[in-house]
Amino acid sequence: MTERLDGPQDPPAQVAGGPSTGPAETPRKQRRLGPSPTVAIVFLLPAALLLGIWVVYPIVYSIFRSLFDSTGSGFVGLGNYAMIFSDQGMLTTIRNNLIWVVVAPIVVTTIGLIFAVLTERIRWATAFKLIVFMPMAVSLMAAGVVFRLVYEENPDKGLANAILTTVHDTFSSSQGYPEARPREGDQSPVALQGGAVVTKQPAQVGTPVLFPIVGVKPEVMPSNAQPAKAAPAGDGLSGTVWFDFTQGGGGTNNAVDASERGLPGVTVEAVRDGQVAATATTADDGTFRFDGLPQGSYVVRLPQSNFEAAYGGLTWLGPALITPAIIGAFVWVWAGFAMVLIAAGLAAIPRDALEAARIDGATEWQVFRKITVPLLSPVLLVVFVTMIINTLKVFDLVFIIAPPSVQPQANVIALEMWRVSFQGGNNQGLGSALAIFLLILVLPFMIMNIRRFRRGDS
Amino acid sequence: MTTTATAAAPSSGLETGTPRRGVLSKIVDRLGSGVVQVVMVLLGLFWLVPTLGLLVVSMRTTEVNNAEGWWTIFTKPAELTLQSYQGLLAGGFTASFWNTVLITVPTTVLVIGIAAMAAYAFAWMDFPGRDGAFLVVVGLLIVPIQIALIPIAVIYGNVGIFGSILGVVLFHTAFGLPFAIFLLRNFFVGIPASLLEAARMDGAPEWKIFVSVVFPLGKPAIASLGIFQFLWVWNDMLIALVFADSGNQPMTKYLQSQMRQFGSNMDILSSGAFLSLIIPLVLFFAFQRYFVQGMMAGSVK
Known part of the structure; x- marks a missing residue:
């Protein structure tokens, strides 16, 4: 199973297949001239020593160590394991791992499948694969820094919120004017009522309504604001919302002066009998107009939403969204892996099977669901299982992306194991129990690998 | 779906x-x-x-x-x-870059050498318990490294290599071996038996067959393994966090130590993170074919 991102595939080289294909048969019988077992032991010795001391012995040691307290001298039985399932912080950690294991492998496999199918339909597939695959070569540390930048809360710095606020502002025209308020006093035609600004007198169709607003902070004044204009009288209900303040003094209160600017993007509602009869938005010069409104008197209202702060995006790195945010970074890293593996599987599907189905009248969707996906299922399984193992072990991304204050809410087992054993806590009994817990979680996949390998071998 | x-x-x-x-x-x-x-x-x-x-x-x-x-x-x-880069290179980053090189290159060489020997034995030598031993290697493919952090820290403390580059290299080498042996053994099995038998018939010693027949024929697989192993070690943070002291820390650990003040250290972090990913990216683009092959062959990891 060889695959390259560029160009046509070579005829399959001898590179070993994964366990999905099974290894080639070990040529055992024809070997009569083989060396003695002593020679084999010499060849195996360095690997055996390293694996024995660094991998196998630690498993045994950790099992025993996990039964003792932090000092290593007091026997606590399964106390450390009981702690894992009773401590509140630990339960959050396990819950997070559960979210990871359920969400991340499905998302990565699905995206990998979509990308693999889509790349078959474009000519620049190589470039696309290289781009999506690239994060695989980058350290998770660097990927973490990249996503700390993406998730910055300030929309002027973080890309995620910059996109969100742009999209939000495109679809919702209302412009935020926090802390702005109507001009007060008997002379003012409008007043504050439950956060909204309403006309004191019912407005009549044909008579322009004036909304003098003060307290607009310079930084929220939009750059497209034009000098305010009085709305022309005429049929229809119209009016002006403007910043009733002339720089350097002067100007008449509650009147539209030439030196004053309109407030663009304010939502205006015409209310009759408690029902909103029509909605309009102010233009750059602050004027608005309700067209086709039946005759009668209305209360004109600027709803409270106009005076709330502008939409600032999401708190990605806060306690609520931190795990989904980090899973997003994980998907960014691993989608290329899934895509390349699944694309190789796709390339191996016999074209005649697909063509035969099409000739028999199957739709593309049927071909995909009834033929492509079933034939791909071994590859999809390999990707899925690999992602489960990776999510169980996830450490770097959480450690780097979650700010220190949010790490308790973002915690995962691998991170907690390191923290408990080597940071602050220094409780190597509990740390060993967490490591064994992690080992037990990957154990089913270990057994699966061995069984799959044996099946391939025989 | x-x-x-x-x-x-x-x-x-x-x-x-x-x-x-x-x-x-x-x-x-x-x-x-x-x-x-x-x-x-x-x-x-x-x-x-x-x-x-x-x-x-x-x-x-x-x-x-x-x-x-x-x-x-x-x-x-x-x-x-390039102000950020000048500031970065004037600080502790340069030393950590060389530490990364000193950790990564020996580890890659050691893993290739040791794993190739073992893989050759698994593929072409008869000895009792061979198949069982290889199944153990397959099982060890996905052992989480967390399991070894505490025991090995204790051993390193007793032997006196805790914090040293040697300790980091040995840890990486051991945990790189299961994948490496698995990958190379599966490749070596495909070498035509006639080539080996001819050499054995001529009475060539096993080490010579290994060096002059198996190793050259295994180049594609060794290249895949090499690039994969190199990137794995180059990009590691956890092992460095535990086993490398501040004098021997690689780039990942150095940059991590700057994370605490993310906002004010943005210049060091962004330039450092970018420099740390230049070499992996160059390797990736130059050898992407081998990279993908290695990944596919070892996708159980």
Whole structure:
């Protein structure tokens, strides 16, 4: 199973297949001239020593160590394991791992499948694969820094919120004017009522309504604001919302002066009998107009939403969204892996099977669901299982992306194991129990690998 | 899965399903492929842009970065500067770069050498318990390294190599071996038996067959393993956090220590993160074929 991102595939080289294909048969019988077992032991010795001391012995040691307290001298039985399932912080950690294991492998496999199918339909597939695959070569540390930048809360710095606020502002025209308020006093035609600004007198169709607003902070004044204009009288209900303040003094209160600017993007509602009869938005010069409104008197209202702060995006790195945010970074890293593996599987599907189905009248969707996906299922399984193992072990991304204050809410087992054993806590009994817990979680996949390998071998 | 398939086959449902394709279905196909093109461009940007942002941030001053997003570079190009990189290289980063090299290169060489020997034995030598031993190697493929952190820290403390580069290299080597042996053994098994038998018939010693027959024939697999192992060690943070003291720390640990003040250290972090990913990216683009092969062969890891 060889695959390259560029160009046509070579005829399959001898590179070993994964366990999905099974290894080639070990040529055992024809070997009569083989060396003695002593020679084999010499060849195996360095690997055996390293694996024995660094991998196998630690498993045994950790099992025993996990039964003792932090000092290593007091026997606590399964106390450390009981702690894992009773401590509140630990339960959050396990819950997070559960979210990871359920969400991340499905998302990565699905995206990998979509990308693999889509790349078959474009000519620049190589470039696309290289781009999506690239994060695989980058350290998770660097990927973490990249996503700390993406998730910055300030929309002027973080890309995620910059996109969100742009999209939000495109679809919702209302412009935020926090802390702005109507001009007060008997002379003012409008007043504050439950956060909204309403006309004191019912407005009549044909008579322009004036909304003098003060307290607009310079930084929220939009750059497209034009000098305010009085709305022309005429049929229809119209009016002006403007910043009733002339720089350097002067100007008449509650009147539209030439030196004053309109407030663009304010939502205006015409209310009759408690029902909103029509909605309009102010233009750059602050004027608005309700067209086709039946005759009668209305209360004109600027709803409270106009005076709330502008939409600032999401708190990605806060306690609520931190795990989904980090899973997003994980998907960014691993989608290329899934895509390349699944694309190789796709390339191996016999074209005649697909063509035969099409000739028999199957739709593309049927071909995909009834033929492509079933034939791909071994590859999809390999990707899925690999992602489960990776999510169980996830450490770097959480450690780097979650700010220190949010790490308790973002915690995962691998991170907690390191923290408990080597940071602050220094409780190597509990740390060993967490490591064994992690080992037990990957154990089913270990057994699966061995069984799959044996099946391939025989 | 439903959404997957819908997106995957944009022209589905509209096609008649008959083998004869009319003008209409051709037009639909064209339109469909146009949509796919646009979607793919957007997705490609989605994957490319975060890294691009890191590069731009690393080439602007802290003041500019605090004032505006990096994407303003397109509308009002602020002056790009290498100031951050100068500051970075004047600090502790340079030493950590060399530590990364000192850890990564020996580990890669050791893993290749030791694993190739073991893989040759597993593939072409008879000894009691061979198949069982190899199954153990397959089982060890996915052992989490967390299991060894505490026991090995204790051993290193007793032997006196805790914090040293040697300790980090040995830990990496041991945990690289299962994958390496697995990959190489499966490749070596495919070497034609006649080549080995001819050499054995001539009475060549096993080490000579290993060096002059198996190793050269195994080059493609060894290249895959080498690039994979190199990147794995180069990019590691956890093992370095535990076993490398501050004098021997690689780039990942050095940069991690700067994370605490993320905002004020943005210049060091962005430029450091970018420098740390240059070499992996160059290797990736130069050897992507071997990289992908290694990944596919070892996808159980």
